[in-house]
Amino acid sequence: MPLVLHFAVDLSSSGHYVHLGPIQIAVANLIAIALMIAVFLLAVLLPFPRGKR
Amino acid sequence: MTARVVAAPERPIVSHGSPDDQMWTSKLRHRMFDNLPPERLLPDEQPAYVSSWIYVFGVLTLAALAVIIASGMVLAFAGPTWYHTSGVGHFVNSLHFWSVQIFFFVMVVHLWGKFWMAAWRGRRVLTWVSGAIAFLASIGAAFTGYLVQTNFASQWISAEAKDGLNSVGIGAWFNVMDVGQALLVHVALVPTVLALIVVWHVLLVRRRGVVPPIDGPDGAAGRGTRDVAAEPWRGLNRRYDIVKEFAVALTVVSLLTVALSALWSSPDEKAITLQRWATAAPADFVATASAELDGSSGTASYGAPYVDLKGAGQSIGPINLQKWAGVRIPVDPARQFVVVPLRTSLDPSVSGALAQWDGASGTQQVAWAAAFNAALGKAPDGDPAKVATGDYGPVPQMTAALLRQAQSGALDGPLALGGRFFQTDYTTSTLFLADGTYLEDQAVKEHLAGDQSGMMNETGAYPGQEWLWLYTFWYQIKPFSSEANSWGANADAIIWALMAVLSLGFILLPYIPGLRSLPRWVPVHRLIWREWYRSRSTG
Numbered sequence: 001m002p003l004v005l006h007f008a009v010d011l012s013s014s015g016h017y018v019h020l021g022p023i024q025i026a027v028a029n030l031i032a033i034a035l036m037i038a039v040f041l042l043a044v045l046l047p048f049p050r051g052k053r
Numbered sequence: 054m055t056a057r058v059v060a061a062p063e064r065p066i067v068s069h070g071s072p073d074d075q076m077w078t079s080k081l082r083h084r085m086f087d088n089l090p091p092e093r094l095l096p097d098e099q100p101a102y103v104s105s106w107i108y109v110f111g112v113l114t115l116a117a118l119a120v121i122i123a124s125g126m127v128l129a130f131a132g133p134t135w136y137h138t139s140g141v142g143h144f145v146n147s148l149h150f151w152s153v154q155i156f157f158f159v160m161v162v163h164l165w166g167k168f169w170m171a172a173w174r175g176r177r178v179l180t181w182v183s184g185a186i187a188f189l190a191s192i193g194a195a196f197t198g199y200l201v202q203t204n205f206a207s208q209w210i211s212a213e214a215k216d217g218l219n220s221v222g223i224g225a226w227f228n229v230m231d232v233g234q235a236l237l238v239h240v241a242l243v244p245t246v247l248a249l250i251v252v253w254h255v256l257l258v259r260r261r262g263v264v265p266p267i268d269g270p271d272g273a274a275g276r277g278t279r280d281v282a283a284e285p286w287r288g289l290n291r292r293y294d295i296v297k298e299f300a301v302a303l304t305v306v307s308l309l310t311v312a313l314s315a316l317w318s319s320p321d322e323k324a325i326t327l328q329r330w331a332t333a334a335p336a337d338f339v340a341t342a343s344a345e346l347d348g349s350s351g352t353a354s355y356g357a358p359y360v361d362l363k364g365a366g367q368s369i370g371p372i373n374l375q376k377w378a379g380v381r382i383p384v385d386p387a388r389q390f391v392v393v394p395l396r397t398s399l400d401p402s403v404s405g406a407l408a409q410w411d412g413a414s415g416t417q418q419v420a421w422a423a424a425f426n427a428a429l430g431k432a433p434d435g436d437p438a439k440v441a442t443g444d445y446g447p448v449p450q451m452t453a454a455l456l457r458q459a460q461s462g463a464l465d466g467p468l469a470l471g472g473r474f475f476q477t478d479y480t481t482s483t484l485f486l487a488d489g490t491y492l493e494d495q496a497v498k499e500h501l502a503g504d505q506s507g508m509m510n511e512t513g514a515y516p517g518q519e520w521l522w523l524y525t526f527w528y529q530i531k532p533f534s535s536e537a538n539s540w541g542a543n544a545d546a547i548i549w550a551l552m553a554v555l556s557l558g559f560i561l562l563p564y565i566p567g568l569r570s571l572p573r574w575v576p577v578h579r580l581i582w583r584e585w586y587r588s589r590s591t592g
Contacts, residue, residue, distance in 0.1 A: 011317045015514040017500055022529040024506045028516040032158065040162045043106040044580045050104070 094259050095296070101289040102585040103263050107170075109302065110163035111258070116302035117156035118251065120310050122244065124149040129240045133203055133232075137321065146321070147314035150515075153195060154313075155306055157520050160188060169577035172264045173563035175282025180261055183254035185560040190247045192520060197239035199518075200229055205322040206512050209496045211235075211479075212487035213503060220367040220545035222378030225358040230484070233477025262286065266582040267573055269589070320512045322499075325492060327468060327482065331459030334491040336435035338459060341489040342452045343429060345386040347422030350488040352386045359384040359484070367546040375546065382480060387418075390485045391455055394467040403454045406447035413446065421446030503528050524552055 016027040073079050127145050128136060136142035164184070173181040199210050211229040218224035228234055265282050331338045344350035356365025358381045366375035392410065395403050410418060425445040432439040437453065458464045469482045486492050493502065501507035508525040511517035527533050527548045532540035540547060563569050572578060579586060 009317070009514075011514045012320070013514055015500060015510070017505075022534070023526065024500065024529075026500065026510050026514070026517060028511070028514055029509055029519045032154070032516045032519050036158055036161055039158075040107075040165050043110065043162065043166065044577065046106055048104045048106055048584075 088260055089256060093262075094256075096259075096293055097295075098290040099263060099293040100265065100286040101291050102266050102269070102582055103291070103293075104584050105581045107162075107166035107581055108263070109298070110159050110166060112298050112302045113159040113306060114156060114163050115251070115255070116299065116306040117152055117159055117310075118247075119303055120152040120306055121149065121156055124152055124310075125240065125244070133201060133236060137203070143318065143321065144314060147317075147319035148310050149198075150319035151313040151317075152306070152310045153198065154516055155309060157191070157195070159306075160191065161520070164188060166581070168562075169572050169575070170264055170581060171267060171569070171572040171578070173569070174264055174267075175261065175280055175284075177257070177261045177264055177282075178563045180254065180257040181563055182560055183250060183257055185562070187247065187250045187254055189556055189560075190243070190250055194239065194243040194247055195518065195520075197235050197243055200235040201232060201239050202321070203232060204320075204324050205495070205499075206320065206501070207232075208324050208483065208486070209492065209501055212483055212492060213496075213507075217545045217549055219355075219358060219378075220375050220543070221549045222374035224375075225378035225381040228382055228478070228480060230480040231478040236477070266585050267578045269582075269585065317515070320515045322512045325486065325495065326462070327459045327464045327486065328462040330486060330489065330491045331456055331464070334489070334494075335456055335460070336429075336437065337489045337491050338456055339437045339452045340426070340429050340435055341485070342391050342455050343422050343426045343448055344488065345390045345485070346448060346451070347419050347426050348387070349423070349426065350386055352384060352390075352484045352488050358382045360386075367543040369543065369546045369550050384481065384484060386484070386488075387422075389471070389481050390468065390488075391451065393472075394458065394464055395451060395455055397467045398454055398458045398463070400454045400457060402450055406450035406454065409447040410451060417446070421448045425449060425452070504534065523555070524548070527551065 011028070017024050018027060018030055071079075074083065124145055128142075128149055131139075131142060131145075136146035167181065167184065196210075196214070200207050200214070214229050215224055218227060218229060227238070261283075262285075265286065269281070341350060345353060348354070352359060354360070354362065354365060356362045357375050357379055360383075361380045366373065368375070392407065395407060413421070421444065424443055425440070425448040428440045428443055428445070429435050429437060431441065437449065437456075440449070455464065465482070468485060469479055470476050471481060496502050496507065497505070499512050500510050501512070503525075506522075506525045506529060508521045508528075509517050509519055528544060532538050533544040533548060535541040536544075558565060558568075
């Protein structure tokens with residue numbers, strides 16, 4: 001799996017960019033922001049293990 | 054004189070009312086133990102409402118900071134050139150790079166969580182304030198880190214960032230092209246300040262405890278004069294092993310950092326040398342050199358802090374911080390970028406040209422260079438060999454000799470070192486390079502230019518500085534994106550002032566009506582504390 005990721009996503013190659021009106025954003029940055037939102041939602045929604053009271 | 058012996062073991066750790074209480078040391082000890090007794094500093098239980106994954110992002114941020122500091126200490130010990138030349142060094146640099154990415158990632162999630170919890174309630178405003186200051190200080194730490202990479206990215210970032218800092222006068226004292234200054238700020242000053250702020254923040258969290266649910270714990274918050282959120286928790290507690298939590302967080306962040314570093318390494322595009330510039334773009338090099346001689350280059354017409362030039366520089370209305378800071382880093386582009394380096398040349402044709410230049414008046418020198426510069430602009434492809442004949446004095450010989458010197462690699466040393474042996478300040482060579490178009494052309498190819506939201510971007514396809522999205526956003530929209538109006542011409546200064554106001558608003562958010570009530574109106578807190586609300590409704 002790690003090797004697949006390494007070869008599938010070459011971060012040392014040229015970047016890809018998304019144009020949103022006047023804004024240009026790198027796909028890597030967009031993924032990072034999307035991941036932040038996803039992780040925040042998961043952190044809020046996933047049940048937390050019950051501790052001993 | 055006889056010393057009074059105090060039987061220390063007989064005394065309680067905290068004693069009040071004794072004459073010794075007047076001692077500064079006693080007062081400090083009492084204050085410390087009163088505010089932060091050991092069971093609050095290192096608790097083994099916490100309120101039962103602390104039951105959500107969102108709570109782990111604070112400790113994950115601390116863990117990421119620990120990995121940043123550890124990898125940074127290795128890099129600091131080995132020195133700034135190690136990671137360019139050693140595989141191990143590059144891997145440690147990758148650990149540093151990815152731990153910074155993880156740090157900002159988890160810190161932003163932590164920040165969002167605390168916002169939606171309205172975590173400033175119950176006399177916890179200082180906790181929010183210290184956290185917000187820590188976030189902003191972290192941006193400063195990251196910025197200085199990007200400056201000291203000593204590669205293409207740091208070259209471009211310093212050439213661009215200087216304008217923002219200069220526009221508000223900061224650049225006169227903090228010179229981003231002085232790698233030595235930036236390095237010391239990055240490895241000594243900023244980490245110390247950041248560590249102090251983080252310690253302050255963590256102690257405040259421990260002192261005030263974790264904020265209770267909105268409209269809790271007994272549904273009285275906001276009603277009457279009682280601030281229930283500030284009162285000690287008297288309900289159910291759950292077991293909480295804070296040391297184990299940090300150890301687990303540190304392990305998770307360390308493993309993730311190592312995995313990301315092993316998978317994708319880190320960006321390190323080589324810095325552009327003057328030799329590379331002169332070889333790849335000779336016409337641009339010659340045009341830049343002649344612009345330095347006639348005083349029309351970017352640096353020659355910059356104003357403070359480099360050049361004393363009336364009317365130059367940016368201002369915020371009548372406030373001209375750039376001018377008020379003064380010319381603290383004086384630069385004479387014609388002399389320092391062209392004439393002085395030429396004196397080190399072994400080219401036999403140079404001495405005659407320099408003698409003619411030295412013998413002419415300043416007005417004559419500028420007239421020759423301006424005429425040559427104008428002719429270069431009209432020549433096919435700006436090729437110096439195709440310039441029409443004219444009265445250019447020794448300028449063609451001087452610029453041609455400087456080009457040959459640069460192409461041979463013999464200009465990088467004299468321009469960067471400035472006749473010294475030890476030196477860490479690359480102001481002259483960076484300014485000269487930035488006056489040409491070659492550096493910017495390379496940056497545009499990497500989508501690093503200001504009008505490409507480039508401040509957020511990294512070379513290659515690596516994630517960059519997403520946390521600068523708001524700062525770079527202003528440069529993309531009118532009126533700031535057009536230099537044809539005064540807003541655009543003074544964009545750096547105005548945007549810096551705007552960001553200063555917004556940063557202050559971010560720090561003082563608990564005092565801003567409307568914004569501070571948003572977490573109450575949008576019920577994200579109902580999800581975070583759903584177990585507690587459920588248990589309350591079922592009695």
